[in-house]
Amino acid sequence: MARLVVLGGGVAGHTTATFAAKWLGSQHEVVVVTPNSKWNWIPSNIWVGVGQMTKEEVTFDLAPVYAKAGITFHQAKAVSINPEGSDSSEKPFVTIEYTEEGKAGETEVVEYDYLVNATGPKLNFDATPGLGDGNGQMGDNTVSVCTADHAVHASHKLAEAIEKMKGGTRQKFLIGTGHGMCTCQGAAFEYIFNIENELRKSGVRDMADIKWISNESFLGDFGMGGLHMKVGGYVVSSKLFAESLYAERSIDWLIGAHTSKVENGKVEYELLDGSKGEEEFDFAMLIPPFAGVGLKAYDKAGEDITGTVFAPNGFMKVDADYTAKPYAEWKASDWPRTYQNPTYSNMFAAGIAFAPPHLISKPMKSPNGTPINPTPPRTGMPSGIIGKAVAHSVCDLMTKGENAHLHEASMAEMGAACVASAGKGVFTGTAAAMTVYPVVPDFEKYPGTGRDTDYTFGEIGLAGHWIKHILHFLFIYKAKLNPGWTLIPE
Template identity: 25%
Template sequence: MKRIVVLGGSFGGLTAAFEVKRLLGKEAEVTVISNDDRFVFLPSLPWLIMGWRRPEDITLRVSDILRPKDIQFLHEAALQVDAETSKVRTKTKEIAYDYLVISTGPFLSFDEVPGLGPDNGYTDCTFDLDHAIKTGQTWRKIIETPGPIVIGSAQMVSCFGPSYELAFEMDAELRRMKMRHKVPILYLTSEPYLGHMGVGGLGNSKRFFEDEFAERDIKSIVSQAIEEVTPGEIRLKDGTKIPFRLAMIAPPFKGVPSVAPLGNPRGFIPVDKRYRHTKNKNIFAIGVAMAIAPPEQTPVPTGVPKTGYMTVKMAKTAAAAISADVRGTTPPAESEIDVMCLMDMGNTAAFMKAAPVLPPRQESVTKKGIWAKWLKVGFEKYFLWKMKNGMSNLP
């Protein structure tokens, strides 16, 4: 029996665990290691901030959904991976593996910008459940005492979608409450232009975001790096000072410390097209943990996004490669990764697609319509049902 260890209990980790177990059955002993026993449907965190979802609406208990699939769960943080001896060390255990799948997500590197972050700084964040809950509290204070909002992304960010969503959602909600004129909204980003998204844009995304922001009177400052944040003020490296009452700024991304030694200088892990580590052939890395070189150099550094959609596809590819290794068969043919996103805009939504994710592309599009909003609502319910029942074989 092969021992497969999966680090991470979110989109990639759970999909990889379910899929390896489905493909190999009793030939595999699968263990998931995570310091969080909650699966959170991360795309719904902006809705939670707005008060449109409760935490219990978008979370599942990881241990409960793994147990029926005969997958072991260790509720601890991985402290170290020893690639030479093929072992993972936690606070209480040392777990040997034949194959390791790393799906640890990002390390939110707030410390790279003084004053950034909700724990030791002055800004809010929406990349995990606890931070989103706190951001929701700040948002409700804005409704009580209006003032300027700054939303966006610092340098070295590789996930821009939630910031765009919140800018649109806050605009729509403030208009519904007839108080938009009391709350200036500024979108601040490291992207070289609106709609760049770290991938050189998606179809007509530059014009799309410029037009939508102009229609909603959302001001923007692009291609900027943040020097520091002080109480109520963001200071840019060019000397500009921006006041705020709420600042929701995505922080720089790095690899999680326990796996960072396996990666590049920022801790992201180099892999081949089946997500196998370029040096350690029994280690796979998927999602934010793996390294993708940006398609172009930008004046302010940005990273390439790895969305939940992309991560699930990576997980299935890695699981198929592990299964082929174990059984001595040929793995499925390599394929370019593509991306599809549904971006909520408050009173409507947008569908965005890039195939492949990096240019030059076969297809690239951004389209708006209320149908995209209902697709997003439906997908939330579908994906939570799929994870709850361990249905990794479904799209």
């Protein structure tokens, strides 16, 4: 019997573990190590953040699901990896530290035959002074929708702001990114429109000033260098699409901005032209930058090999082309296909945990040398597809031997669907439904826009709302491994 250890229980890790458990049966063991007791459908955190859903509606307990699937579950965080074993262990292992009540702080060694790193990101609030609390957690100056608990907190703050406006006090809302190297603009994009919709519903829109602040060099970059999409028979830039959405709702924007400091009610920023400024706010939701979770790696002798296994940003190196080269020479083929670690063939990384070869957006710096550009997004759909491909590869390696064919899932050959709602009603509100194919542009295959414009499209309407509702229930149903879950695509 061989053992697969999956680090992380988010979209990528959960997909990997559940498919591996199904395909391997009782012949092999699947172990999940994740610090969270609950699974979270993160896209719906937006609705929690405006008080339209509860935490319970977007989360569920992992333990009974893993028990049903025959997966061994450790509620713990991985601390380090010993891919060669150690003096006292011939087998590779991970050192974990429990987070569950009653065992918190206890450490344990878990040996593995195959390891999948799907830890997701560390929410690096402390990268911006005042955005974090100095201990790695979110500070008191802003709110976030990155976790269900953060979103609940945000909804309370929003309710307080609405009460103030009803009492006659004007409020300034600032939504966007909290650092020049953030990703996940899409979440903030969706949140700002839900805030605007919520204020309109509450009858206080005229008492609110809403502003977008982002590290994108143009509205609609989304960390993908923007996209050209079919809209109403035209092929248009996402810049036009996004600007129209903001203008229609009278939302100002500040782009190319590196948020350099956050204080109570004020942010300081630097723009791409090198100028600096300040923006005051009463309510701010600023997405933090992402980093690897800080896993260490050691060789058999106990020497630190973290730099061999992980990129400087903490994400795990995989089969990407990490050669430094100028933007003009970036190619779709730079992106990984199998997500196998180049040094240790029994290690893989899936979802946000893998190190991208470079940005997708054009790299930019202010004249002061401050990098201000979005980092590559790895949203739910790519994470799920990568997780399933990695599960397939590992299962084949375990059952057919180490020469088994590895399955591939390049982000330059896969699409992504994004539904940015503005409200939650079935017959009211609208959503921007977008698909992009492929996520990473391939200018050799699609000269001009880098993408297939038949399948890169966007439109605004109720239909997007319905799709967002369906995705919410469908993916929670799937993640709970209810009957027919394998029929629902990632």
